Amino acid sequence: MYETIQYEIQNQLAWITLNRPDRLNSFTAQMNKEIAHALKSSEANDNVRCIVMTGAGRAFCSGQDLEGVGEEMDHGEVLRSNYGPMMKQLAATEKPVIAAINGVAAGAGLSLALACDFRIASEKASMLQAFIHVGLIPDSGNLYTLPKLIGHAKALELAVLGEKISADEAKNIGLVTKVVPVETFLEEVHAFATRLAAMPTKAIGLIKRSLQNSWNISYDEYLELEAQNQRIAGKTIDHQEGVMAFVEKRRPTFVGK
Structure with missing residues (x-):
């Protein structure tokens, strides 16, 4: 190819x-x-x-x-x-x-x-x-x-x-x-x-996006972007798994979604 x-x-x-x-x-x-x-x-x-x-x-x-x-x-x-x-x-x-x-x-x-x-x-x-x-x-x-x-x-x-x-x-x-x-x-x-x-790669992508945008927007704009990205992260399977693993005192298994 x-x-x-x-x-x-x-x-x-x-x-x-x-x-x-x-x-x-x-x-x-x-x-x-x-x-x-x-x-x-x-x-x-x-x-x-x-x-x-x-x-x-x-x-x-x-x-x-x-x-x-x-x-x-x-x-x-x-x-x-x-x-x-x-x-x-x-x-x-x-x-x-x-x-x-x-x-x-x-x-x-x-x-x-x-x-x-x-x-x-x-x-x-x-x-x-x-x-x-x-x-x-x-x-x-x-x-x-x-x-x-x-x-x-x-x-x-x-x-x-x-x-x-x-x-x-x-x-x-x-x-x-x-x-x-x-x-x-x-x-x-x-x-x-x-x-x-093996990490929560969806969150990694959101971190990358946040860092890239942080150089070009005001602090107030960044805080709004942060809220939007955290909402996305909070709805991921990996967030649910991370919280569950913490409660159950075990290592989380992330799937990148």
């Missing part, structure tokens, strides 16, 4: 693997579209409770494939046509999404990782704001997301200086959730994803 990514569902986890290892999983228009399609399919599939994005080979994603990039390219139109739909679909995905950063995440590849909900990095992974080195600005939502994670000053530093940072440094500045050894990388990613999939 896909040519530039691998897509599989195992035990309520959807794995989206960028699969151009010979090109360090660099983006093409086809890959942008296939990722967007896989995300939309995962969001619509009740059997999927959590999504993991990673890369084949030694890179997570090195950004745009620069073959064919020239003066005739309309970079703005490329963003509108290829990257914008992919990033909007990721933002609209209310199920938890993990970026499993197995190697370098550079350029738009870093932007993709930043837009995920959690980032688990191999100790050998690295991150690079590569745009400045080719005279461009960080794109694919990069500078919208990055300062919300690490603050304005640090985001400016990474974007302007374009220096590669290690996984440990990324953890120290709040860019990644955790750093794990290479030898146990996939095992720990799977364990983290399985933990999320």
